[in-house]
Amino acid sequence: MHVAKTPAGTGGVVATLALAGTTAAIMQTLITPLIAELPRILDTTPSNAAWVITVTLLVAAVCVPVSGRLGDLLGKRRMLLACSVPLVVGSVVCALASSVVPMIIGRGLQGMGMGMVPLGIALLRDVVPADRLSSSIALVSASMGIGGGLGLPIAAAVAQYAHWRVLFWGSAGLAAVIAVLLWRLIPDVPAGARGQRFDAPGALGLGAGLVCLLLAVSKGGDWGWASATTVGLAVAAVALLLGWGLWELRTRHPLIDLRSTARPRVLLTNLASIFVGFSMYASMLVVPQLLQFPEETGYGLGQSMLAAGLWMAPGGIIMMFVSPLGGRLTDARGPKHTLVCGVLVLAVGYGLALLLMGSAWGLMLALMVTSGGVGLAYGAMPALIMGSVALSETAAANGFNTLMRSLGTSVGAAVVGVVLSEMTVTMGGYSFASEDGFRAALIIGGGVALVAAAIASVIPAGRPGTAGNGRSDAPTVPEQAAAEA
Structure with a gap:
């Protein structure tokens, strides 16, 4: 039988999990305003300083699927609390760091806490009533994008007007608050895969x-x-x-049940997630550079880091408001429909960016549209996944889907980086990515969004309103028991 829902207090649960996801995302963007200054701050080379960013990506990629599986085995609340510990400790280590090695260690610890989002999404299936499940999944899933959109201007303002260590002391305090909220407000529900062994x-x-x-x-x-x-x-x-x-x-109790991920609905959703992650991150690389490039280039807008962050902030706000609307669309038409709509909106945003890249207002508008598309898509993907797997696999399956998104962002960063580094112009003895390079990157981002739409369109449709409630093609408990017998 399914775990009983607990209608009382679910608003606080959803808000806490959304705030936890936003906090985890802020940890990732926290370092952005300091990138150029890291070699001086840490008295190291630029190549060594780059590991401060890379290590978070690597550790998160390894720990997210592991955290998800442990959530199924030991309980999602317990693992959410466990994820908050390295966020706090890692932030403190970074705040105290005076050289590159402890900074890399601290950033790696922060990466260990990124499993909060898939764990939180999986927990929603256990505690939120069916009529609120889709909108709740959408909000918590989009919290990573919301945190990224809002975290950049906040981090830029702190870095510009206060000491850089304040960034990490602030993140430590925020992570500690999240830990207290998780302890007080998140219910302890039985582990779905209790009794199985860890792989x-x-x-x-x-x-x-x-x-x-x-x-x-x-x-x-x-x-x-x-x-x-x-x-x-x-x-x-x-x-x-x-x-x-x-x-x-x-193996009898795998870390990731590949037979479940091979089901067409799960496989195609994960494949679409890679392309959505690519397309989402491409705009996040292009827009800040266009805003900050010198006006003398003829296409740069000459904005400071803080101003660029403020121009980008409405995108995060839009995502916050669009996500619940995506949940309602999922209830009415099903998560497949929401995903297709989301990636098409994302493609439209790239088209607007190509037309309006000559002004900060135009880029802000384009980013608001792309963020709206990401909000719809990010809410639909976990709904598709949870409607297709057993209760004992929800956290692990969501962790794997999050990993697919992260893989997409990594590939997107590499491809856009190659395009911008190969298509350059030289001015005053300095090389800059050319206007044609930025346009090519935007065209690639929009094209990848259309590929994601094509993949999403062939995902087998479940019944509307089955976002993670087990009423689609997810195996029932008797079926699961029979498979394990």
Whole structure:
């Protein structure tokens, strides 16, 4: 039978989980205003300082699916609380850091806490009434985008008007508040996969494969795409992930149930998630640079980091308001319809960016449209996933879907980086990404959104209103028990 819903106090639960996801996203954008200053602050080289950003991505990629599976085994509330600990500790370590090594350690600890969002989404299926489930999933899922949109201007303002350490002391305090709210407001529901064992070999295999893959993707531009290091890591990633997949198919209690992920509804949703993540992140790379490039280039708008963040902030606000509307659309037409609408809106936003890239107002409008599309899409994807897996797999399945989005953002960052580095102009002895380079990046982002729409359009449709409530093609408990017998 399904876990009983607890209507009383669900508003506080949803708000807490959305705030937790927003906090996790803020941790990722926190360092952005300091990127140019990191080598001086930490007395290190630019290549070493880049690891302050890369390490968070790598650790999050490894820990998110592991946190999800542990949530199914040990309880989602327990793992949410566990994720809050490295967020607090990592922030304190960064605040106290005076060299690159402790800063990298602190940022890695922050990456360990990124599993909050998939855990929170999975918990909603256990505690939120069916009539509020879709809108709640949409809001918590979009919190990563909301945090990214709002975190940048806040971080830029703090970095500009206060000491950089204040950023990390503030994030430590915010993470501590989240931990208290999780302790006080989140109910302790029974673990869906209690009694099963944790797949340690699977966790190690997936982690090693992902580290090799993401290092090749994120550092290939610096090392050289044809270098022995990049090619070697790519080959190792393929070998490790293939071996991991064979292990997962043979073990009785896998980290990720690949048979579930092979179902057309789950497989196509995860595939679409990669393209949505790519398309979402492409705009987040292009717009800030256009806003901050010197006006002398003829296409840059000469804005400060703080001003650029403020121009981008309405995108995060729009996502906050669009997400519940996406939940209502999911209830009325089903999550597949919402996902298709979201990625089409995202593509329209790229079209507007191409037409209006000559003004800050135009870029703000385009980013508001793309953010609205992301809000719709990000709310629909976990609804599709949870409507297709058993209760004992919800956190792990959501963690894997989050990983697919992150993989898309990593590939998007690499592709856009290559485009902008290859299409340049030279002015006053300095090389800049050219206007044609930015236009090409926007065209690629819009094209990838259309690919995501095409994939989403062939996802097998479930019945409207089945966002994670187990009434679609998710196996029932008797079916699951029979499969495990």
